[in-house]
Amino acid sequence: MMIRKLLSSTFDLGVAAGLALPMLIWLGAAKFGLKLDTAAIAGTAAFRLYYLALMFCSLLWIVNALRGRRYGSALAVLGLLLVMLQGVWWHGSRFSAKVALGEGETTAEFHEMDKGPWVKGVSLPIALVKGADGEKGEVVLFIDGRERKVRLNAPFFWKGFRLKATGQQQAPLFIVDAARGGNVETAYVKLGMDRTQSDFFQVGVLPHRFYASPSLHPGGEKPAEGPGSINSSKLHLRIVRDKLIIVDKDVAMGEAVYFDGHYITYKEGAPWVEVTVEKQQRPYLLIPAGVLLIAGAALGLRKRAR
Amino acid sequence: MSVELRPMKKIFYLALLFPLMLVVLDQNVCRYALVRLPGDFWLKREKAAILGTLKTYNSILSDFYASGGVPSLLDEFPATKAIKHGIFRDLGYIKSAEKILVYDMAETIPVEVRITAPGQAEAVVFESWNYMYQRVADRKPLTLPKGMGHGFKYRLAREKGKWLVQGWDPVDIEEPKKKPEFYF
Numbered sequence: 297m298m299i300r301k302l303l304s305s306t307f308d309l310g311v312a313a314g315l316a317l318p319m320l321i322w323l324g325a326a327k328f329g330l331k332l333d334t335a336a337i338a339g340t341a342a343f344r345l346y347y348l349a350l351m352f353c354s355l356l357w358i359v360n361a362l363r364g365r366r367y368g369s370a371l372a373v374l375g376l377l378l379v380m381l382q383g384v385w386w387h388g389s390r391f392s393a394k395v396a397l398g399e400g401e402t403t404a405e406f407h408e409m410d411k412g413p414w415v416k417g418v419s420l421p422i423a424l425v426k427g428a429d430g431e432k433g434e435v436v437l438f439i440d441g442r443e444r445k446v447r448l449n450a451p452f453f454w455k456g457f458r459l460k461a462t463g464q465q466q467a468p469l470f471i472v473d474a475a476r477g478g479n480v481e482t483a484y485v486k487l488g489m490d491r492t493q494s495d496f497f498q499v500g501v502l503p504h505r506f507y508a509s510p511s512l513h514p515g516g517e518k519p520a521e522g523p524g525s526i527n528s529s530k531l532h533l534r535i536v537r538d539k540l541i542i543v544d545k546d547v548a549m550g551e552a553v554y555f556d557g558h559y560i561t562y563k564e565g566a567p568w569v570e571v572t573v574e575k576q577q578r579p580y581l582l583i584p585a586g587v588l589l590i591a592g593a594a595l596g597l598r599k600r601a602r
Numbered sequence: 603m604s605v606e607l608r609p610m611k612k613i614f615y616l617a618l619l620f621p622l623m624l625v626v627l628d629q630n631v632c633r634y635a636l637v638r639l640p641g642d643f644w645l646k647r648e649k650a651a652i653l654g655t656l657k658t659y660n661s662i663l664s665d666f667y668a669s670g671g672v673p674s675l676l677d678e679f680p681a682t683k684a685i686k687h688g689i690f691r692d693l694g695y696i697k698s699a700e701k702i703l704v705y706d707m708a709e710t711i712p713v714e715v716r717i718t719a720p721g722q723a724e725a726v727v728f729e730s731w732n733y734m735y736q737r738v739a740d741r742k743p744l745t746l747p748k749g750m751g752h753g754f755k756y757r758l759a760r761e762k763g764k765w766l767v768q769g770w771d772p773v774d775i776e777e778p779k780k781k782p783e784f785y786f
Contacts, residue, residue: 311616314612317616319620326635341627342623346620346623501691501695537695538667
């Protein structure tokens, strides 16, 4: 008796509307008013709790409808439940990131990653074999054990992921030596990244931050982005140690710059490309959900006609 | 009549509960919404909080350097672990050369403060510092006092109700001639 009362009172149209309306209003306000992305909106605790409550109540509605032999209603709400489950699946399994691939580099890490809670350990067996020669050139990538030619800025697909090589830049070879002798570190540094995070690098145990960017043209404008746009024969180098700007000048290739008992130089580098990686989200549950909604509506109409 | 109104009551109470839950559980989102409202009451409050954080940050930073790395104010230092790690890496570097760097902030002029996303902000400030090196053993000056003025862009994140410096970079800006309204 209690269970029946609970089933009949926990979910009705008032509760459904009371749960769904604030979510829809919030979705619209946050999307268009606050310009938040859908993942951020769906990530709010209030939204998630209401969403789960709506799913739970839908489940109770189905049980209640089946007990009362209202099959049309049960099917239609099951369809809605599948639509909601699809939303949960999309949110939980979303994945997008960028990876910077240097020519000849064997490992690369994701950055600017956005992933759902169910995504664990995405590995991308990808390497850049050869950079592009011209503006609309092709790069040669090594994906999953075989070489593949890919056009810059053209999407391609691999095992459920949508990938795109977006532009090519140079990674000069930086050499830091101690003035007393001895190499501190030698490394290729990928310049020209358009990141929201800081774009500096550090070497060895030194606390210094090294900011390197294309040097300004005489007119004061930086070179346009694109393959070969960075004039690798001259870079603007800024060396910072906490608040102190220790070096801030244009540096020619091969020129040794002294700072705090060390020298830094750079040499001709290797090309690198940035690859955007996005998981393709497929609407697997939406098709059966549509079928159930139509079947539920048809059953309901048939019952009413009788 | 009461049976007809019941669903409306449910809608009303559930609709009322949702913004309350947002306020309690999603404070960063609510604050972000408030600063985008017409009028600048909330925006001014948030800017003041951010600039206050930067003031505390630079004040404790000076203490860290002047004391040669005594971490007594580490818990009050409004910065992420990565930033703290970087500062003590620098302090260790200076100490290894048997020096102390004494920083003294002369002036901070805020140029721009932006709330970029829920719980995320950026602040561009022009800072003027005086500094000199001293010998660790007897605090004897090793250099003459020098001055430095430069622009810095700070990235801040709001965690557990407090703004924390998450990162910063030097930026090329001219020293502002006119001090803005939220100058401190």
